[in-house]
Each structure stands twice: as structure tokens, then as C-alpha cells.
Amino acid sequence: KEKWRSYSETSSVNDNGGASLADRESSLDLIKLDISRTFPSLFIFQKGGPYHDLLHSVLGAYTCYRPDIGYVQGMSFIAAVLILNLEEAEAFITFANLLNKPCQMAFFRVDHELMLKYFSAFEIFFEENLxxxxxxxxxxxxxxxxxxxxxxxxLYSKSLPLDVACRVWDVFCRDGEESLFRTGLGILRLFEDVLLQMDFIHIAQFLTRLPEDLQSHTLFNAMANTHMISRNRRWAQVSSGLLE
Structure with missing residues (x-):
């Protein structure tokens, strides 16, 4: 909180080689805006809700901890899921460690080159499976x-029903980044027949907000039928080959 307060009192560049005052203020404004959009149906993260200030603190602390990244839209959903399951300090530590994983770091840093390589790896398995x-x-x-x-x-917490997303998180914590791409392929497999009848606009809209009645067992069955092996190479081998 002290560091945050100092942001509004100085216009100097951060000592950590991070962001300028304008960048930091932009992050703080974006956090305020994004919190109100986080799981709106639960009414617990919005202003006046029991977890509003807690979510604000965790996200604000991260912008202080990693000014080189700042706040990126979408982070609020990850922090919110952690807050629902952990105490404040543990939620922040887990949040910071989670975002430090190679795949998450590539996306949150908007490293286009790395992201394209992940997309290429995903498409290899997409074509093989579907x-x-x-x-x-x-x-x-x-x-x-x-x-x-x-x-x-x-981590699917915005697109999937919260209970289903939490199941996906369990598998992600166990299996790592491969499970995120397996989940994506599972979703596409589950709704393949529907998607084949749609055009560009309707597909994009459908995948942004998946049906709210989606059941975890149907998704996990689709994921179980998804093979993460291409030409005798597993996800880790394919992705690392592209990422070299």
C-alpha cells in the first residue's frame, strides 16, 4: 500500500526497470475497471462486495511486484479464483508464481513470437484430432x-462455468501447460457438430462465451478422447521443438 501510494507522489521511472508513472496509473485504472467485470453474476467482487478490496489488493500488489508486466486484462479472473480458495497472502504468492510459468509469461508479456509458436503447436494437435x-x-x-x-x-475461468473451470485448474496444477491445450481441444471436440454449422462470426462469439449449462463430465470425456501425440511426439516435444 505504501508503494502504491508513492506511485501517485512521484513521476520518476521505477527503479526495477519497470514502468513509468503513466503506465502504473494506467494499470491501476484498468484494475478498477476490470474488477467490476469479474464474475459479475456472483456479486462478490464488485464494489461493496466482500471480496472487492481483497481482489484489488492482490492485483495492485502484483503491479508493484512486477512493474515490467503491470496489469493485463484477464488477470482479475485468475486472482479471483485463487481468492475464493486461499488466504490473501497465499493467493498473491500463488498468483505471482502461476504467471511466472513460461506459457503464461509468453501470453501476458504479449510475446508475439512465442505465442505464434504455441498456436502452431496447438494447430498440429488440432488437425490430428479434429x-x-x-x-x-x-x-x-x-x-x-x-x-x-x-x-x-x-485459464478458462472467464469462458467456462466456474465449477468446470476449477476442475480444469486442478488438472492444470497436476499436468502443466499441456492440459490447457488439451482442454481447448476438448472444448472443440465437444462442440464440433455445432461449430461445423457456423460461420466465422458465430464461431468466434460461441467460443468467447461457452454455454453456461456445460457439464464437467462431458468436457472431461471429450478431453479423454483427445490424443496429445503427433507422429510419436508428445506435446512437450512438439512445443519445445517449435520454441527452440
């Missing part, structure tokens, strides 16, 4: 960045 849908997406010029960025940014 060739008809892959071809349909290509015909409609629907590229992974149009839906994967939002999914990866929020």
Missing part, C-alpha cells in the same frame, strides 16, 4: 489467436 473442424476453421480464416488467447489468459 481434421474436419480444423479444415472448417481454415476455410473461415478462424485462427487460434481469436479464441485461445482469452482461454489461456484466464
Amino acid at each position: 481434421p474436419r473442424l480444423f479444415s472448417h476453421f481454415q476455410t473461415n480464416n478462424l485462427t487460434p489467436d481469436l479464441y485461445l488467447i482469452d482461454w489461456i489468459f484466464t
